[in-house]
Amino acid sequence: MALEINNVLSWVLFCLAAMISTIFLKHRKSCYRMKWKLPPGKMGLRLVGETLEFYKAQRNNRLFEEFVEPRIAKYGKVFKTSLMGSPTVVVNGAEANRFIFSNEFKLVISSWPSSSVQLMGRNSIMEKQGDQHRFLRGLVTSCLSGASLEALVPKICNAVRLHLDKNWLGKDVVSLYRSTKLLTFTTVFECLLGINVEPQMLGTFERVVEGAFAPPINFPGSKFSREKKARVKISKMLEKIVAEKRKATESSLEGEEKRDMLLSRMVAAMVRGDLTEEEVIDNVILLVFAAHDTTSFAIAMRFKMLAQHPHCYSTILQEHVDVKNAKEPSEKLALGDVKKMEYTWQAARESIRLFPPIFGSFRKAVADIEYEGFTIPKGWKVLWTAYGTHYNEEYFQDPLRFDPSRFEEFIPPYIFLPFGGGPRTCAGYQLAKLNILIFVHYVVTRYNWSLIHPNESITMDPLPVPSKGMPIKISPKLS
Numbered sequence: 001m002a003l004e005i006n007n008v009l010s011w012v013l014f015c016l017a018a019m020i021s022t023i024f025l026k027h028r029k030s031c032y033r034m035k036w037k038l039p040p041g042k043m044g045l046r047l048v049g050e051t052l053e054f055y056k057a058q059r060n061n062r063l064f065e066e067f068v069e070p071r072i073a074k075y076g077k078v079f080k081t082s083l084m085g086s087p088t089v090v091v092n093g094a095e096a097n098r099f100i101f102s103n104e105f106k107l108v109i110s111s112w113p114s115s116s117v118q119l120m121g122r123n124s125i126m127e128k129q130g131d132q133h134r135f136l137r138g139l140v141t142s143c144l145s146g147a148s149l150e151a152l153v154p155k156i157c158n159a160v161r162l163h164l165d166k167n168w169l170g171k172d173v174v175s176l177y178r179s180t181k182l183l184t185f186t187t188v189f190e191c192l193l194g195i196n197v198e199p200q201m202l203g204t205f206e207r208v209v210e211g212a213f214a215p216p217i218n219f220p221g222s223k224f225s226r227e228k229k230a231r232v233k234i235s236k237m238l239e240k241i242v243a244e245k246r247k248a249t250e251s252s253l254e255g256e257e258k259r260d261m262l263l264s265r266m267v268a269a270m271v272r273g274d275l276t277e278e279e280v281i282d283n284v285i286l287l288v289f290a291a292h293d294t295t296s297f298a299i300a301m302r303f304k305m306l307a308q309h310p311h312c313y314s315t316i317l318q319e320h321v322d323v324k325n326a327k328e329p330s331e332k333l334a335l336g337d338v339k340k341m342e343y344t345w346q347a348a349r350e351s352i353r354l355f356p357p358i359f360g361s362f363r364k365a366v367a368d369i370e371y372e373g374f375t376i377p378k379g380w381k382v383l384w385t386a387y388g389t390h391y392n393e394e395y396f397q398d399p400l401r402f403d404p405s406r407f408e409e410f411i412p413p414y415i416f417l418p419f420g421g422g423p424r425t426c427a428g429y430q431l432a433k434l435n436i437l438i439f440v441h442y443v444v445t446r447y448n449w450s451l452i453h454p455n456e457s458i459t460m461d462p463l464p465v466p467s468k469g470m471p472i473k474i475s476p477k478l479s
């Protein structure tokens with residue numbers, strides 16, 4: 001109850017702040033009207049813009065159907081609105097996506113809510129621009145390509161097998177969503193970063209991640225203040241880990257295998273003076289945030305689609321049985337085996353198209369932008385959405401139908417956007433892909449499973465989450 005009162009109080013304070021900024025923006029709006037041709041659309045109620053409609057649609061997990069789609073029908077693919085106190089232009093369609101993504105850092109920069117920035121830290125990759133962004137991105141992707149990617153496969157296999165032995169063996173029912181959250185956490189920490197997961201780490205991290213989109217109202221006892229405390233706790237935990245790693249790096253005590261892992265590479269960059277300790281810590285936290293709910297939701301929806309499409313499931317099962325039969329029983333998979341899982345990846349992409357874990361993302365105009373005869377004034381937000389192309393007949397025929405064969409064909413750029421686009425395309429794409437394929441492999445070859453609630457609804461929190469955690473009934477396969 002106290003928690004609820006805190007939440008309500010946080011929202012009231014947040015709305016007041018939004019109102020004040022909206023009054024300010026209203027004043028500026030009349031200036032805009034005189035100077036520029038703005039995109040069509042409504043700025044909404046005088047004080048809160050269209051924020052309430054946006055949140056209501058988001059709560060129903062119908063942000064596209066109830067907010068974006070009706071406005072596209074009325075105003076076209078590019079329209080203006082006002083959200084959370086900011087005048088915003090929502091862009092939809094391949095051409096608008098291309099324009100925004102290819103002008104990253106030139107005309108637009110990423111624009112995350114203040115709570116995300118405070119909890120993830122000001123030094124994370126999502127706040128960096130230009131050369132600093134390129135450097136950090138290079139570090140992350142270097143651990144997810146070439147020889148590092150090959151080395152990652154057996155590590156993830158190990159993590160998945162241990163996870164299933166520890167958390168599934170002997171059980172009749174497991175929560176698929178919670179299970180994959182724990183697994184993703186472990187793969188990011190142990191397989192990508194090279195940090196051993198200690199008890200309590202996940203709980204503390206989850207508290208921080210949960211607050212990333214909450215109103216940033218920080219008074220004693222508020223939800224956000226508790227999330228900030230969790231962030232301080234994590235920073236301290238990571239400071240210790242980074243100090244130990246620094247010692248090992250400086251005294252060259254680390255084995256070759258560990259030296260190739262992301263934390264070691266970041267600490268080596270810190271020793272050379274290319275990164276600060278804050279940058280290392282903020283980026284470890286950001287990676288967990290970026291990987292956590294996204295991968296778990298993608299896997300949960302993957303299984304939901306398999307349950308609803310038995311023909312697709314039997315094709316996938318055969319693909320995995322073939323891969324398994326070509327190996328010794330205790331042999332781990334190699335990158336070459338994962339590459340054989342072509343149909344599984346087609347079907348995974350199709351379920352991510354229908355249920356993108358990230359609705360879209362905000363940018364901020366850093367200059368007046370001219371687009372299709374309209375102006376997006378400097379300082380306005382720009383929101384690109386995945387649904388704007390994923391659910392559009394122009395790009396995907398019969399868009400609401402689940403049809404993995406769409407991905408047999410080449411998909412033109414800027415229409416399939418679950419991983420974003422341009423210089424900020426998901427840096428963890430390869431890890432997400434391996435996590436999904438390897439997890440599916442071990443589950444379908446080792447377990448019979450069925451959904452307990454086939455029609456379980458999805459809630460937004462604010463990322464999509466299966467409302468009951470997607471419990472599944474499981475039984476081990478005999479051979």
Ligand code: HEM
Pocket residue numbers: 110125126137140188192286287288290291292294295298356357358361362417418419420421423424425426427428429431432
């Ligand atoms: C199915 C799983 C995933 C989905 C759907 C996903 C989606 C996305 C999207 C849409 C963006 C772009 C955001 C924007 O344009 O503002 C992004 C960025 C990012 N993702 Fe992922 N992601 C997933 C998994 C992961 C994993 C496993 C990691 C790494 C451990 C990761 C790390 C990142 C990072 C570091 C960025 C920021 C890139 C930059 O700013 O240059 N993601 N992701």
